[in-house]
Amino acid sequence: MATKNRIILALISGAAIAFAGYSLGYRAEAKRSPVADLTLPGYSQQKVVYHITDSDGLLHRNYSLHVLQSAQNHVNAVGKDKLDLRIVLQGDGLDLLKEAAGDRAMSERVDKLKAQGVRFLVCRNTLVGRGLDPADLYDVKTADIVGAAVAEVSALQAQGFVYVKP
Secondary structure (H helix, E strand, O other), X not given: OHHHHHHHHHHHHHHHHHHHHHHOOOOOOOOOOOOOOOOOOOOOOEEEEEEEOOOOOOOOOOHHHHHHHHHHHHHHHHOHHHEEEEEEEOHHHHHHHHHHHHXXXXXXXXXXXXXXXXXXXXXXXXXXXXXXXXXXXXOOOHHHEEOOHHHHHHHHHHOXXXXXXX
C-alpha cells in the first residue's frame, strides 16, 4: 500500500511541476529559424474584423496578449496603409481592455495598434449586461461603442470585411 501511495504522490507531484512550468510560460530557447530572413511577396489591401469573445481565464492563458500580438503581426505583414482592422470585443473579450487599464505594457500595445489605424470596438450590450462603465476599460470613447457586437461583425462582413477568430 505504501508503494502505491508513493507512486500516486510522485505522479501528482510531477503533474504539478509540469503545470507550474506551463503556467509560468517556460519554453525551451528557440533556435533561429532558417526562414527568418526569407523575402516573401507582399499582400494586397485587406479589410478584417477580429471577433474577441474570450478572456485569458484558466484555459486561455495569455489570450489577450496573443490577440494583440496577432494584430501587430497582421499590421506588420500587410502594412498599416493597406489594412483596415477592427477588433470587436464582446462578453469576456472586454477583459482585454479591462486588463489594459491596469497594465502599462498592454496599454502600450493597444496604443501602438491604434496609432497604426486598428480600431477597438466595444459591445454596448456587454457593458449594460455587466454594469460596466466605459471608464473601467482602457481608452474607450463613445465612438468605440457599438450597439451589439454580433450585429457589428455581421455589418462589417456585409461591407467586405473578412472574419477572423484569433
